[in-house]
Amino acid sequence: xxxxxxxxxxxxxxxxxxxxxxxxxxxxxxxxxxxxxxxxxxxxxxxxxxxxxxxxxxxxxxxxxxxxxxxxxxxxxxxxxxxxxxxxxxxxxxxxxxxxxxxxxxxxxxxxxxxxxxxxxxxxxxxxxxxxxxxxxxxxxxxxxxxxxxxxxxxxxxxxxxxxxxxxxxxxxxxxxxxxxxxxxxxxxxxxxxxxxxxxxxxxxxxxxxxxxxxxxxxxxxxxxxxxxxxxxxxxxxxxxxxxxxxxxxxxxxxxxxxxxxxxxxxxxxxxxxxxxxxxxxxxxxxxxxxxxxxxxxxxxxxxxxxxxxxxxxxxxxxxxxxxxxxxxxxxxxxxxxxxxxxxxxxxxxxxxxx
Numbered sequence: 001x002x003x004x005x006x007x008x009x010x011x012x013x014x015x016x017x018x019x020x021x022x023x024x025x026x027x028x029x030x031x032x033x034x035x036x037x038x039x040x041x042x043x044x045x046x047x048x049x050x051x052x053x054x055x056x057x058x059x060x061x062x063x064x065x066x067x068x069x070x071x072x073x074x075x076x077x078x079x080x081x082x083x084x085x086x087x088x089x090x091x092x093x094x095x096x097x098x099x100x101x102x103x104x105x106x107x108x109x110x111x112x113x114x115x116x117x118x119x120x121x122x123x124x125x126x127x128x129x130x131x132x133x134x135x136x137x138x139x140x141x142x143x144x145x146x147x148x149x150x151x152x153x154x155x156x157x158x159x160x161x162x163x164x165x166x167x168x169x170x171x172x173x174x175x176x177x178x179x180x181x182x183x184x185x186x187x188x189x190x191x192x193x194x195x196x197x198x199x200x201x202x203x204x205x206x207x208x209x210x211x212x213x214x215x216x217x218x219x220x221x222x223x224x225x226x227x228x229x230x231x232x233x234x235x236x237x238x239x240x241x242x243x244x245x246x247x248x249x250x251x252x253x254x255x256x257x258x259x260x261x262x263x264x265x266x267x268x269x270x271x272x273x274x275x276x277x278x279x280x281x282x283x284x285x286x287x288x289x290x291x292x293x294x295x296x297x298x299x300x301x302x303x304x305x306x307x308x309x310x311x312x313x314x315x316x317x318x319x320x321x322x323x324x325x326x327x328x329x330x331x332x333x334x335x336x337x338x339x340x341x342x343x344x345x346x347x348x349x350x351x352x353x354x355x
Contacts, residue, residue: 001137001220003230004204006213008237010230013083016207020234020252024241025080026227027153027250029145036074038142043067047102048135054109057102064135065097071138081223096131104128137222144224152231156241156250166253171235195225246270290314 003022004011010019047064050057072090075081105128111117155178159171200217220226234240234252241250244262246269251262261267284297291310305311 001223001226002217003220003226004202004206004215004217005233006206006215008239010233011204011206011215012080013085014207015083017083018234018239018252019237020231020239020241022080022083023152023227023231023234024156024250024252026145026224027149027156027241029078029149033074033078034142034146037071037145040067040071040074041139041142044071044135045139048132048139051102051105051109051132051135054106054113056106058099061097061099061102065093068093068097068134068138071141080227092130093134096127096134098127098131101128101131105132141223144222148224148227152228152241153250156243159235159240160242166238166240168236168238171238171240175232175235195229196221197225197229246273 002012005019008019009016010022011017012022044064044067047057047060050060069090072086072093075084076086104125108117108125108128111121158174158178159166198219200219201214202217203212203214204217205212206215218226218229220229231241239252242253242259243250244266245260246266247262249262253259261270284299285301285303286295286297287303287306288295289304289306289310291305291314294306296306305314
């Protein structure tokens with residue numbers, strides 16, 4: 001689990017996204033999806049507990065393998081987890097979730113606890129350690145994701161209401177009042193602002209570019225730690241969650257104020273709803289056509305003419321009135337009025353060739 005931050009973008013699994021987008025996607029994971037995850041987490045946690053206790057976990061490996069693959073299927077349909085290389089993780093799970101690796105991890109844990117593990121031996125336990133890594137991440141995912149949403153949705157609601165100051169400075173002031181600097185694991189939300197990660201600065205060529213950039217690479221031990229980091233890094237550049245007024249999803253408006261919709265589809269629906277309310281309710285307006293003077297009914301609040309013919313006739317009348325107001329046309333009409341024998345077409349060709 002690694003993110004590369006550069007300016008107001010982040011790279012995750014080879015995909016470039018606005019900073020804060022991953023965090024917003026995590027806030028949008030439905031409760032029923034978290035419940036499905038939790039069913040698999042409980043099975044995986046059984047294996048995790050046995051491994052950490054240093055006991056034989058052979059009997060639980062088939063159950064945990066099936067649960068991990070089922071969990072991966074759920075994640076493949078759920079952003080932001082769906083941005084992962086699902087096929088790569090499926091191959092890894094099938095490779096490391098074996099009885100042999102479970103036994104090797106017990107051996108590894110005993111040697112590590114007794115300080116008898118040699119540095120040269122570590123590579124022999126690579127798959128066993130990967131097994132423990134997957135069980136730890138998957139086993140705690142549903143619970144930690146629920147805790148993340150509980151704390152961060154409340155904070156997102158406050159940032160959404162801060163329309164007047166959606167800037168990095170404004171979010172910093174709000175952050176300080178919501179996440180106090182005094183750390184406490186039991187009181188308030190201060191612990192949510194603490195991350196267990198390592199930072200590395202590297203030079204990389206970002207996807208779609210040719211010139212290397214110096215990026216801040218962060219390595220995480222959990223998905224939720226990664227999402228919190230993405231959210232906080234987004235606040236530093238003025239990106240903060242905002243709730244779509246149509247679908248209710250959290251999204252990152254990227255420094256734009258008064259953005260109300262998360263997608264073009266929601267924007268179209270919002271524009272439709274903002275039309276005059278009678279247009280979609282069956283209400284009929286009574287109008288008098290300015291051309292034929294006939295009364296007609298319409299459900300369109302801005303309709304003026306009773307039919308297309310009247311609208312076209314009105315446009316022609318308006319065009320004629322406009323022409324008569326032009327000085328050149330007015331002088332020409334005065335000459336024709338003074339001498340009816342003058343052919344207006346010949347007059348135009350002779351004296352006003354540019355008309």
